Amino acid sequence: MNRETYPNDSEASRLLGVRINRDAKTVLFPFTDYFIGFDKVEAVRSIFGDKTREVLQNLKVEFFSSKFGYMGVSDVDGHLMVSSYHLSKSDFRVLYLDIIHELYHVKQFMDGRELFSTEFEYVDSPIEIEAYSHTVKEAQRIGMSKEEIIEYLKVEWIDDDSHKRLIKSVGLATT
Ligand SMILES: [Zn+2]
Structure with a gap:
């Protein structure tokens, strides 16, 4: 259906007999309440330099409960969005690397x-290739094998061809 069938809210509200409050509040928490010590990580310091502590102290995080999607950065105000399901279930190193990846996006957002x-x-976007390249270097540093x-x-939203292109773009191609 055309999502703009009704010319305005008040008419739609009258016709359908319901009201919808569109002013949803996003609950934001301090990043440092959940992710502690990242200001000491060289892979993070190399992103923000002298501003590392300040940026992380000001960074806010929003949690959503969907199983789909892991983490992201708001392109409106640069806050972090994290799946609480992912946070509770995923491997520690995966969460660690995801945070590094997303902090890279925070910097990209700050740079406009x-x-x-x-x-x-997705896998061809320079934004993603830069973030993944940075994250892969850190994965190697913490001792993850090439296979890991x-x-x-x-990630489940990319197909095998895209996965191969990404592997190549970040310098992990075997062939
Ligand atoms: Zn990304």
Whole structure:
């Protein structure tokens, strides 16, 4: 159905006999209440430099309960969004790397870069390739094997071809 069938809210409200309060509040928590010590991580310090502590102290996080999607950064105000399901269930190293990846996006947002471009597919987006490249370096540093990293890059919303392209883009291609 055309989502704009009704010309305005008050008419739709009258016709359908319901009201919808569109002013939903997002509950934000301090990043540092949940993710502690990241200001000491070199892979984070290399993103924000001298501003690392300040940025992390000001960063806010929103939790959502969906099983789908793990983490993201708001392209409106740069806050972090984390699936509480992912947070409670995922491997510690996966969460650690996801945070590094998302903090990279926070910096891109601060630099005024457009996080979600329709110009590229997810794995071809320079925004994602930069964030993944940075994260893969950290994965190697913490001792993950190439196979583990390749598995880490296999997120369910990308197909095998895209997964292969991503592996290549971040310098992990075997062939
Ligand atoms: Zn990303």
